[in-house]
Amino acid sequence: MSCQQGVYPNCTLPPELLDNITEYLDYDKDTLFSLALVSKSWSPLAQSRLFDRIRIRPSLQHEICGRVLACNATACHIRHVAFIFTEDLKGDGLEEVVERMKNSSVLKSLTISFYRPNFNPHRRFFDSLSTSGSFSGIVELHVAFKGDILQDMIRFVCSFPQLKTLGGNFCPATLSKDPQTDSGSIVACVLPVSLEALHLNAPYQLKALDYLEKWLALHHSRGVSEFSVYMNRIRKFQPYATPFCSGNFT
Numbered sequence: 111m112s113c114q115q116g117v118y119p120n121c122t123l124p125p126e127l128l129d130n131i132t133e134y135l136d137y138d139k140d141t142l143f144s145l146a147l148v149s150k151s152w153s154p155l156a157q158s159r160l161f162d163r164i165r166i167r168p169s170l171q172h173e174i175c176g177r178v179l180a181c182n183a184t185a186c187h188i189r190h191v192a193f194i195f196t197e198d199l200k201g202d203g204l205e206e207v208v209e210r211m212k213n214s215s216v217l218k219s220l221t222i223s224f225y226r227p228n229f230n231p232h233r234r235f236f237d238s239l240s241t242s243g244s245f246s247g248i249v250e251l252h253v254a255f256k257g258d259i260l261q262d263m264i265r266f267v268c269s270f271p272q273l274k275t276l277g278g279n280f281c282p283a284t285l286s287k288d289p290q291t292d293s294g295s296i297v298a299c300v301l302p303v304s305l306e307a308l309h310l311n312a313p314y315q316l317k318a319l320d321y322l323e324k325w326l327a328l329h330h331s332r333g334v335s336e337f338s339v340y341m342n343r344i345r346k347f348q349p350y351a352t353p354f355c356s357g358n359f360t
Contacts, residue, residue: 163190179210192221212243219250229259240269254279268299275307283313307336329353
């Protein structure tokens with residue numbers, strides 16, 4: 111976003127300089143807030159950085175975030191959304207947040223940190239993310255979770271058709287202990303061919319690690335520009351790299 115003469119007629123600094131100033135202050139929210147009050151011409155550029163990303167903790171912050179999202183002047187700048195699920199919080203009100211952002215034209219990135227023991231109460235919310243307007247078009251996804259929801263998370267990360275970057279912290283993941291679930295059946299879904307970068311933190315548990323390797327083997331060979339995998343147990347790197355990188359690995 112640049113300070114062009116037609117958009118900001120009162121700019122007294124070169125557009126490139128204003129862009130550099132706001133980019134330098136990207137994570138300094140207090141200074142960006144002050145910068146937004148300097149003048150009407152500086153305010154839109156500062157707001158675009160100030161409201162660039164939003165973190166939502168269910169039942170604790172969704173009301174505050176809802177008010178931010180309800181204001182078009184701020185919601186139009188949000189490009190990164192993070193949902194943080196902790197063990198002591200419920201997931202009330204999240205569908206409302208998703209609904210308010212479904213028509214966003216700038217949303218590009220989603221982060222999910224799921225640290226709850228039971229996935230089922232939140233299944234409808236996760237399904238709504240991958241099928242709701244702007245969320246279904248995200249290009250960058252980061253997930254971190256623990257517990258026996260490996261299969262559910264694999265289905266979730268594969269449900270975004272335009273995904274280019276995936277960061278997955280599958281550690282310490284386990285397979286479902288539900289006797290109704292066939293943990294030996296590999297999830298029949300794969301990552302989209304649009305994927306350009308893949309970064310994995312592999313599970314601790316050997317069964318989950320075997321499961322992840324078998325799931326990766328379902329992928330057809332394709333090239334990615336970035337690939338990394340971190341393993342806490344001594345395993346061969348090749349089962350992870352073969353579907354996504356060319357060359358030989360040991």
